[in-house]
Amino acid sequence: AMALRFSANLSWLIHLMAGRVPQGVERAAVAGEMEATFIENLRHAADVLAQEDMVGLVEPINSRITDPRYFLNTPHQAAAILEKVGRPNLRLQLDLFHCQIMDGNLSRNLETYLPLIGHIQIAQVPGRHEPDSPGELNFPYIFKLLESLGYTGYVGCEYAPKGDTIEGLGWLRSYWESKGMKPGGPRKATE
Ligand SMILES: *[C@@H]1O[C@H](CO)[C@@H](O)[C@H](O)[C@H]1NC(C)=O
Numbered sequence: 001a002m003a004l005r006f007s008a009n010l011s012w013l014i015h016l017m018a019g020r021v022p023q024g025v026e027r028a029a030v031a032g033e034m035e036a037t038f039i040e041n042l043r044h045a046a047d048v049l050a051q052e053d054m055v056g057l058v059e060p061i062n063s064r065i066t067d068p069r070y071f072l073n074t075p076h077q078a079a080a081i082l083e084k085v086g087r088p089n090l091r092l093q094l095d096l097f098h099c100q101i102m103d104g105n106l107s108r109n110l111e112t113y114l115p116l117i118g119h120i121q122i123a124q125v126p127g128r129h130e131p132d133s134p135g136e137l138n139f140p141y142i143f144k145l146l147e148s149l150g151y152t153g154y155v156g157c158e159y160a161p162k163g164d165t166i167e168g169l170g171w172l173r174s175y176w177e178s179k180g181m182k183p184g185g186p187r188k189a190t191e
Pocket of ligand 1: 108109112
């Protein structure tokens with residue numbers, strides 16, 4: 001079993017990518033070999049990163065729309081690989097856009113994999129725009145869920161703004177308001 005002690009706030013995080021199934025090759029024919037290579041590379045990277053107190057992240061990317069040949073596609077596959085790699089400074093980067101497209105079931109997936117998660121990314125589905133743009137995901141609910149689960153890491157905005165980036169942050173202003181925070185968000189006690 002992996003050690004799960006972790007503080008996202010004290011660490012530098014870096015995304016370690018899985019690579020793609022080669023063109024013209026069946027995924028199933030190379031999956032075993034690709035996984036073995038990925039595991040070996042992750043162990044190497046984890047040991048290098050550990051010397052700098054850094055954390056490596058693996059991110060499942062959807063193969064249905066965005067990247068059909070990407071090797072790492074679901075949180076289950078990522079969790080199984082992290083388990084096999086067995087390094088405490090590797091974590092799951094869960095992009096909810098990809099997770100919704102591949103697997104849905106976001107509440108249960110977040111609950112189940114929370115101990116593995118080092119970074120979360122958000123975008124509405126299917127447009128990949130702001131979280132409050134029209135789409136399948138209910139982000140006010142998801143943000144509450146992350147709070148109730150005790151998630152303390154960052155949430156990255158991995159979306160293409162529909163228009164102006166700053167104007168598109170209305171969802172964040174609404175979130176702050178819902179928490180009784182002033183515009184500009186949380187302040188440290190010393191500020
Ligand atoms: C939902 O996700 C959980 C956690 O990954 C899993 O155990 C469960 O089987 C999933 N449910 C469905 C219907 O896929």
